Amino acid sequence: MANLKLAKVKKAYGSVEVLHGIDLDIRAGEFVVFVGPSGCGKSTLLRVIAGLEDITGGTLEIGGRVVNSLTPKQRGIAMVFQSYALYPHMTVYDNMAFGLTLEKGKPKSEIDAKVREAARILQIEPYLDRLPKALSGGQRQRVAIGRAITRDPQVFLFDEPLSNLDAALRVQTRIEIARLHEKMAGTTMIYVTHDQVEAMTLADRIVVLNKGHVEQVGGPMELYNSPDNLFVAKFLGSPSMNILPARIESVGAATRVVPEGGSPVDLPIAAVGTVAGGAGHLGIRPEDLSLTDEANPPFRGTVVLTESLGEVTLVYVDIGRADEPFVAKLPGEVSIPRGSQIGLTARPQSMRLFDEAGQAVRPQVRRAA
């Protein structure tokens, strides 16, 4: 039962600052996922929280206690590493018991009970006497998780724990981690990944990081449906959102926007803060597009490529914007010959408007003063 509070947390290696003042509140028992492109500082932030890296600025509180200068152990955290990091010379049992044996005066029977309980939860009881080298990747990762469980951590940290597993095992282990979070309801979990599916399915809240800054924090659907800015809009969703430079034609109760390569659309947004004639960006998710036979569709172009993925078909359309194809994700198997002309449409409510700087333009919510 511990919440985390990061206030202006900074991390620099020598003169290179990697984290530029991270502010973040994580509630006790929450499952938070850090996502972001490679090199954005996810692992660094996790290691700062763990206590494996010194904090060079700001404060970190766990459970209401400033822990900047405490060891990982004192912080009450446990961590699962991407590479498992098991002790190669110890059996599975000893790997899981190691942390507990370091606590002076802990009775053997208590340690034994904890290890067996963790082994039972993770279904690794048959392997307790084996060395790590005699286990498969998935089993090793479960031992690593088990080692973390036995210590009853307040905060559970995962750094890309599934990235070394094959696709099927990844799904299975992901579900196990979700179940584990249910079982350990009071334990706060922080999980680093660059897999969107993991982020969307596991997280109570997702933290999107970019170049050492937090771009947005929110629930998975919140981020998906109303991204704060272009970065988040493009980062979540696969394939990513189509972004068209656009001109704002008129403002009012609705906003008329002319995207590059498309016809004008009326968005049901009272776009406060934008001016008629200003520039912006229009975002349309590929899955919101559908084929249309209208004479004058919002988007029209030549099909350059189709990819059938079984349950969906991706259609890449040249709508007259040099290198950037416009992608539509159509349900089922759609056969459209390459080179044919198609029209595409989307509901205006599903489109997102961003201002020139890339910040989302949202329907004005009147706040009490």
Next chain:
Amino acid sequence: MPYVVKRTGFYALVVFIVLFSIFPFYYAILTSLKSGTALFQVNYLPVDFSLSNYEGVLSNGVFPTNILNSVIVAVVVVAISLFLAVTAAYALSRINFAGRGLLLLTILAVSMFPQIAVLAGLFEMVRWAGVYNTLFSLIFAYMIFTLPFTVWVLTTFMRDLPIEIEEAAIVDGASPFTIVMRVFLPLMWPALVTTGLLAFIAAWNEFLFALTFVSNNSTRTVPVAIALLSGASEQEIPWGTIMAASVIVTVPLIVLVLIFQRKIISGLTAGGVKG
């Protein structure tokens, strides 16, 4: 055809190398089993079998003591060197501090000085410390050549141990000392055994310091004791006894190597981290 030639050539070379390295020891065994005037005949196969030389050397008052001295010195040198080297290696390989590279080079540089160059200075130190004519002087002096290579080898080895394993131990709440003792040491068996054996052999064989820092017959180590074995008269060199003594002091080394070769298993870190 060339294949057969190559094969034959290869095995001929192997046989030559084996003979070349084994022969001196073989000849020593042969000689140690001879007695009387047979010593001065050249034979390449055993002709007689007499243990009198062994009896002679072992009943010669101080030689067993000399062996014990050698064992004490070599064991203590190995123990202290390995302990210091492991702890130093942890600092040198895992802790970032200013001047680390320079320190490593300095340690290596120490081993560049020929023994004879430091002999006089060391002798003064030994006298000053009051350990002249004791085994402590040898233990102390031998560190000069065992520590540089043990530190260097173990540092290199420890640097290659996966960092995540150490971090996992830190998260588990292990202190640096616990990490070294319970996590790193078991992973470093191959390096420890190799460097330990080399240090043991170096200490066991050392002659110059042993000759200089000890003057008392019963405090000497075996290399010096053997060199100073003398016969009934000044002119007579007791080859039989010398050879028997040489064989006796070689046996512990062979036994050690045979015991520990099984410990030198590669790939001990397999399975701990992905790879």
